[in-house]
Amino acid sequence: MAQEDAHIWGKQDVSSSKGMKDENFPVGSFLISPGHRPAVHAYYRFARVADDMVDNTRLSPAQKVVRLKALREVLHGERKPPPGRADAWSAVILRTVLQERNLPLELGSDLITAFIMDAEKTRYEHWSELLHYCRYSANPVGRFLLMLHGEGEETFGPSDALCTALQIVNHMQDVSSDLKQLNRCYVPLPWLQEENVHLKDLILARSKPGVRRVFDRMLAHVDALNEEAARLPALVKDRRMRLEAAVIVALCRRLTERLHRQDPIAERVALTKSDGLRALGWAMRYLR
Structure with a gap:
């Protein structure tokens, strides 16, 4: 070389x-x-x-x-x-x-x-900064798949919402390990400050009440993204890509629901094979 x-x-x-x-x-x-x-x-x-x-x-x-x-x-x-x-x-x-x-x-x-x-960049001050990051880290993936299948621009908005939601729930899954191993945190710092909690609280054995409220605040935004993403399958013309999109929409919603109920600091919150089968079953409504 x-x-x-x-x-x-x-x-x-x-x-x-x-x-x-x-x-x-x-x-x-x-x-x-x-x-x-x-x-x-x-x-x-x-x-x-x-x-x-x-x-x-x-x-x-x-x-x-x-x-x-x-x-x-x-x-x-x-x-x-x-x-x-x-x-x-x-x-x-x-x-x-x-x-x-x-x-x-x-x-x-x-x-x-x-x-x-x-x-x-290892810290985020505003939710808008995180959305800007997702615009480059996640949204191109959905657009690549849609453009590969010849889909139109009308699919891009719901796809961007889905990919951003996927990225944020992934950050929440890995919130402790990202901080421990990479000194990287995607949780908006002012939100932690408003709840009188600190970065070190993200690597404890379980979430403090203030940390839980921050997570719930993030998930409220993800819920809104999931609502927008739900429009995607009906807009996709290619049947196989439509089913793929529907499965991912269902899986993202399912993981979001798990994060609402479970503590990502205390345990690894992840999807199961049963979740996958249920998502595939739900996606079958788009088989036309």
């Missing part, structure tokens, strides 16, 4: 072994048409690589930003990837997929914008 490449990419690919089956929600599930699955897998792999870069505790924030910017440059054809580095070549593969499908490269590079935020 050339000296410049070594400085940018480091000696090792820091990508984890985490795969699509390890995610909280379906990625490229059997509901997606086989013809579209390779594109979904390429998009997932690129996102997974970038996520692993920013979450790696052995890299400094500056090193993370350098790698992420280089990955974005590869995606846009502005930099050649070093040979033998699967992390860098994930951007080449996604670039090819997006160009072949006539999809904008920003669907990938917007994710990089969010991961650079993660490298540089």
